[in-house]
Amino acid sequence: MRTYRLKLDLQLFNQEKTEKATPKKKQDARKKGQVSKSAELPSSFILLFVFAGFAMIGGYFKERIMGMFWHLFNDQLTMELSEGNVRVLFKELAIDMIVILAPIFSIVIIVAIVGNVMQFGFLLTGEPLKPKFSKLNPLNGFKQIFSPRSLVEFAKSITKLLIIGLLVYQTIAGQWNRILLLPHLSIEQIFNFAAGLTVNLGIKIGSVLVIVAFLDYMYQRYEHAKNLRMSKQDIKDEHKKVEGDPLIKGKIRERQRRMAMQRMMQEVPKADVVITNPTHFAIALQYDATKMEAPLIIAKGMDHIALKIREVAKEHGVITMENKPLARALYERADIGDSIPADLFQAVAEVLAHVYKLKGRVNHYNRKG
Numbered sequence: 124m125r126t127y128r129l130k131l132d133l134q135l136f137n138q139e140k141t142e143k144a145t146p147k148k149k150q151d152a153r154k155k156g157q158v159s160k161s162a163e164l165p166s167s168f169i170l171l172f173v174f175a176g177f178a179m180i181g182g183y184f185k186e187r188i189m190g191m192f193w194h195l196f197n198d199q200l201t202m203e204l205s206e207g208n209v210r211v212l213f214k215e216l217a218i219d220m221i222v223i224l225a226p227i228f229s230i231v232i233i234v235a236i237v238g239n240v241m242q243f244g245f246l247l248t249g250e251p252l253k254p255k256f257s258k259l260n261p262l263n264g265f266k267q268i269f270s271p272r273s274l275v276e277f278a279k280s281i282t283k284l285l286i287i288g289l290l291v292y293q294t295i296a297g298q299w300n301r302i303l304l305l306p307h308l309s310i311e312q313i314f315n316f317a318a319g320l321t322v323n324l325g326i327k328i329g330s331v332l333v334i335v336a337f338l339d340y341m342y343q344r345y346e347h348a349k350n351l352r353m354s355k356q357d358i359k360d361e362h363k364k365v366e367g368d369p370l371i372k373g374k375i376r377e378r379q380r381r382m383a384m385q386r387m388m389q390e391v392p393k394a395d396v397v398i399t400n401p402t403h404f405a406i407a408l409q410y411d412a413t414k415m416e417a418p419l420i421i422a423k424g425m426d427h428i429a430l431k432i433r434e435v436a437k438e439h440g441v442i443t444m445e446n447k448p449l450a451r452a453l454y455e456r457a458d459i460g461d462s463i464p465a466d467l468f469q470a471v472a473e474v475l476a477h478v479y480k481l482k483g484r485v486n487h488y489n490r491k492g
Contacts, residue, residue, distance in 0.1 A: 141352065141354070167335070168238045169234045178326065195216070283332065294320065387421075387459065390409075392436075393421060396478045398443075398450045401447075404424075404450040405425075406423045406454055419460065419461070420460070442478050452464075452467060
């Protein structure tokens with residue numbers, strides 16, 4: 124007695140999401156604004172590049188700020204106040220502030236855009252802006268507070284605070300002797316020291332935060348891929364939705380084949396000759412010297428289709444001629460509706476000449492009878 128083992132895939136029953144997301148699932152999620160991104164990465168890059176900008180073009184900021192205050196204290200504080208003068212004063216101050224802050228704003232905008240494009244490419248979607256009443260559910264909010272993601276965010280915040288505190292302590296401790304001498308320095312020296320210390324500390328903090336943000340981005344990618352995982356049944360359902368049910372598609376293709384076969388068989392009676400192999404191939408040719416430059420193939424087939432072509436030809440009195448090499452060559456080198464290949468003109472012409480000769484004899488015997 125034989126025993127049969129049936130191998131079952133239990134994942135089809137428990138719907139465990141163990142498979143990677145398909146390209147369609149990823150694309151659908153992207154359209155909804157669901158992409159792997161870290162909000163820390165652009166902000167850390169902004170901090171780093173802004174302070175790096177201060178270090179590279181600090182002279183520009185110093186010159187502009189000193190010029191603005193020099194002009195304010197030396198020229199404008201002694202002027203006679205009037206409505207027109209005040210407007211001019213505020214206009215000039217506004218222009219000076221815009222000129223001073225323009226490099227910073229430019230760095231912030233460019234780095235913010237590049238920081239996001241680096242993570243998920245160029246994406247414009249209004250889907251995240253749509254109101255979702257499910258977000259107002261207090262139960263869902265309570266679950267999010269104590270979710271693993273919230274614990275990771277809390278740990279990340281504590282880590283950043285510890286890193287920043289350590290860097291501030293080390294930087295100040297390293298400059299403590301110079302800080303104690305600040306009361307004995309001039310205003311300009313104090314300003315230069317404070318600016319240099321701040322820029323140095325900002326670059327250090329920004330550099331470390333970029334590393335932390337990159338690690339956070341890798342975690343966000345992992346979480347995003349995990350959330351998009353699919354079960355095997357999900358993949359099957361998606362395939363059916365995109366490609367269609369295989370049974371239905373098979374029936375459609377079968378119906379299309381039958382209709383194409385029916386149309387082809389309707390053309391066979393119009394043929395001048397059917398060239399056969401004799402059993403494997405059958406090619407129906409039509410030629411009208413007044414309309415065609417070369418004979419056309421109006422039907423062709425092999426095996427049972429070839430048999431059907433021969434039967435239809437016999438029913439309608441179309442002459443059938445056996446020519447194995449020519450039948451195979453026509454079947455392999457031309458499709459239905461094509462003219463015969465140029466190098467086969469001579470062979471086909473001889474066949475048609477013989478057919479016309481046979482037709483002429485039949486017509487002659489019919490007239491004589």
